[in-house]
Amino acid sequence: MQTKSFSLSALLSALFNPAERFLRPCLIVGMVSLSLWSAPLQAQDAKTGLTGEAHAADLVQARQMLMDALEEQMMAVEAALSGKDPKIVDLQNRAYQMNILFSAFPHLFAPQTQPAKGNDDPGYQTNAMPKIWQDFERFYEDVQNAAGISLAASQAKDMPSFRDQIKKLRNGCDSCHAEFMTPVSDPHGP
Ligand code: HEC
Numbered sequence: 001m002q003t004k005s006f007s008l009s010a011l012l013s014a015l016f017n018p019a020e021r022f023l024r025p026c027l028i029v030g031m032v033s034l035s036l037w038s039a040p041l042q043a044q045d046a047k048t049g050l051t052g053e054a055h056a057a058d059l060v061q062a063r064q065m066l067m068d069a070l071e072e073q074m075m076a077v078e079a080a081l082s083g084k085d086p087k088i089v090d091l092q093n094r095a096y097q098m099n100i101l102f103s104a105f106p107h108l109f110a111p112q113t114q115p116a117k118g119n120d121d122p123g124y125q126t127n128a129m130p131k132i133w134q135d136f137e138r139f140y141e142d143v144q145n146a147a148g149i150s151l152a153a154s155q156a157k158d159m160p161s162f163r164d165q166i167k168k169l170r171n172g173c174d175s176c177h178a179e180f181m182t183p184v185s186d187p188h189g190p
Contacts, residue, residue: 052110057124063108070101074173077166088159095153102147106140109133127182139180146172
């Protein structure tokens, strides 16, 4: 108790004693410069992990690779369906892989990865249309639908219903590309 009141009075006198007045400006300058110094640090922290900002070209490549992986699964499924004696378990596994890929896909459209305007070179090449960002919820819903059809295919109880789902899924690929993808010179694109 004794020590406490002693240190409190020492602090008060340090702040208000005319001899110690120089301490106050020092304290204020110190606090202001501390907040100026930490503000940009906090802003930087808030952006950590935003790969659209820091790694836009890699992000675009990631979503294109996802689409390529989808194409690979879809081609294998369609080829098997037009062949003799397709194995439903194998095809259901492939449909499930497509469900996983579709689930990740719509999260790879950071606003910083839109197609370049004019002659700007953003450092990546995308065939995604600006319309995606103008009507993002509809695009998102289209991807969710495709994910849902893939999941339904992976759980189809027999071959005829599996075929139906895959037909629906192919329509889903085509209608989304027609609406949201620039018609391309993509050699393996549908
Ligand atoms: C809801 C929209 C949507 C659906 C559904 C969709 N795609 Fe795509 N796809 C896109 C968009 C957008 C791009 C362009 C991505 C880019 O270039 O940034 C693309 C690109 C592609 C590409 C080219 C990838 C590359 O390397 O540039 C292939 C191949 C492809 N899709 C196949 C498919 C297949 C197969 C399906 C169906 C099983 C499918 N897509 C379903 C929107 C969709």
